[in-house]
Amino acid sequence: MITHVCFDADDTLWEEGKFFIAAEFVLADVLAKYAPNEDIADILLGVERANVPTLGYGVKSYTLSLIEAALKISDYQISAEEIARVMDAGRAILRHPMEMPEGLVDVLTSLRKSYKLVVITKGDLVDQNHKLDRSNLREYFDEIHVVIEKDAPKYTEIFDGFDVAPEQCLMIGNSMKSDVVPAIDAGGWGVYLPHTVTWQLESADEPVDAPKYRRLKHISELPALLAELNKTPV
Structure with missing residues (x-):
């Protein structure tokens, strides 16, 4: 689960x-x-x-x-x-307006009732923390990890810190290279959420045959996916 x-x-x-x-x-x-x-x-x-x-x-x-x-x-x-x-x-x-996907806050509000919510991101520590504050999203998350690289060893380290089995962890993001493939390699679930803009250095082959791989069109589909994977009502 x-x-x-x-x-x-x-x-x-x-x-x-x-x-x-x-x-x-x-x-x-x-x-x-x-x-x-x-x-x-x-x-x-x-x-x-x-x-x-x-x-x-x-x-x-x-x-x-x-x-x-x-x-x-x-x-x-x-x-x-x-x-x-x-x-x-x-x-x-560094000063851009914070624009979030439609329905994101509703998704986070719903999910935090049943799951531990975590941010795992690369980038500059100060800038990423500023964006969490400017977006008013920090309160929805139990843990925030700003890391140097998002690879399988780093996901293993983070998943181990949750004190649960890796298959109990799901990572969602727009990068095959940093969000999806290494999370699956670490034993977790990888969910690809395509975005219109993705940096070329974040490209990787889609792991279409991986049992723990899923792909969504919009963040609003995440609660239903989790319910399906956990076989629980939405």
């Missing part, structure tokens, strides 16, 4: 990816005289991929990658004023 329901944060509990895309539009505008948009996007992705192992995830790491990409693409010809525009675009992500 599932007892612990774990949620990704960005683009699961609230909108996030579209604000990164807005910053990339600013970068493309600043660098338009140096390179075409598709080259800018490819170079930025390469810079991000190279920086993640040392800088981690989150807005601060991303902003440094924006600046590094701007310097590289412009061959260090970019002006201080243009660098400031790029930096401001990254900083703006």
